[in-house]
Amino acid sequence: MIEIRELTKRFGDKTAVDRITATVRPGVVTGFLGPNGAGKSTTMRAIVGLDRPTSGSVTVNGKRYADHAAPLREVGALLDAKAIHTGRTAYNHLLAMAATHGIGKSRVHEVIAMTGLESVAKKRVGGFSLGMGQRLGIAAALLGDPQTLILDEPVNGLDPEGVMWVRQLTRHLASQGRTVFLSSHLMSEMAQTADHLVVLGRGRIIADAPVSEVLALATGSAVRVRTPLAADLAPRLTAEGGSVTASPAEPDLLSVAGLPPARIGELAMHAGIVLHELTPVSASLEDAYLELTQDAVEYHSEVSR
Incomplete structure (x- = not known):
């Protein structure tokens, strides 16, 4: 279990993390999200003692990381995949790490096989x-x-097979009762992997909830309506309070927000308008994330303004 209590980290006059409190529990995969500059990496570095908190505390399994006698047996961390001596072989790198904790060669061979590095x-x-x-x-x-x-960012640079492998691995580890805390910018992958989300924005927590609750915060749900009489149906839906968006590429397709599918069907029936499709479209995790963080993005591209 990871317990973060009133954690604050400042670098000069820059507050990277601002009094955040969260608990990352065993048995679930907890996703850690936030725009660039939100404080995710600083928080993760503070957990393993690479950044000293300005105030507050972080413990792992009841202790500060530095207080564990054998930290590799308590916490495994991937924070920077490039932080490795480039002249070493993969085997020797792992063997050197193992020697610091009295871990045998058999475990080195085991993790090499687990991660597909034999070749x-x-x-x-x-x-x-x-x-x-x-x-x-x-x-x-x-x-x-x-x-x-x-x-x-464990799936950064991995091919589709590797991404699926990380997903299966993290879920398997959580099913064993382990604590799994991971960040990713791939919202579609996080939606399939995480059970719980902690979302940071400008150094503060803006959501700490199960994935289903975060999705429920999004207001982007809509209904796809396909009809050859889209031009006739659209004003009727608007008059009923719906927000209707037509598709320039598909003149028979409408996207309707603000009205439930049943009411759309009733209005079409009363007007004698045949429907070829009436499909609710729920907001994605990406929709929910963008809505949550729209006021917490520190670095904007010109295209997004």
Whole structure:
């Protein structure tokens, strides 16, 4: 379990994390979301003692990370897959880490097999692709068979098979009662992987809830309506209080917000308008995330303004 209490971290006059409090519980996959500059990486670094809090505290399994006698056996972390000596082979990198905690060679071979690194284990890390570097970082996080996993962007650079593997791995570890805390910018993947979400914006928590509750916060739900008489139906829906958007590419398709499907069907029936499609479209996690963080984005591109 990870317990964050009133955590604040300042760098000069910049407050990266502002009095956040959260509990990352065992047995579930907790996703950590937020725009660039929101404070996610600083929070993760504070958990493993790489950034000292300005105030507040962070404990893992009841202790500060630095107070654990064998931290690799308590916490496995992937924060920067490139933080590896490029002249070492993958095998030697893991073997050196294992030696610091009295972990045997058999476990090194085990995590190499678990992460699909057998074919490159004796190759120097400097020649690894981004995806292979990620796999090595995950192998290092798993080396001590820890109860808590902290993974920052673990699917970055992975192919579709690798992304699915990370999803299955994290869910399997959570099912064993372990604490799994991971960040990702891939909303579609987070929606399939996480059970609970903690969302940061400008260093503060703006959501801490199950995925289903975060989705419920989005107001982007709509209904797809397809009819050859779209031009006749649209004003009737608008008069009823609906917000109607026509599709320039498909003149028979309408997107309707503010009216339930049943009411849309009734209005069409009373007007004698045949419907070819009447499909509720729920808001995605990406929709919910963008709505939550729209006022907390620090770095805007010109296109998004």
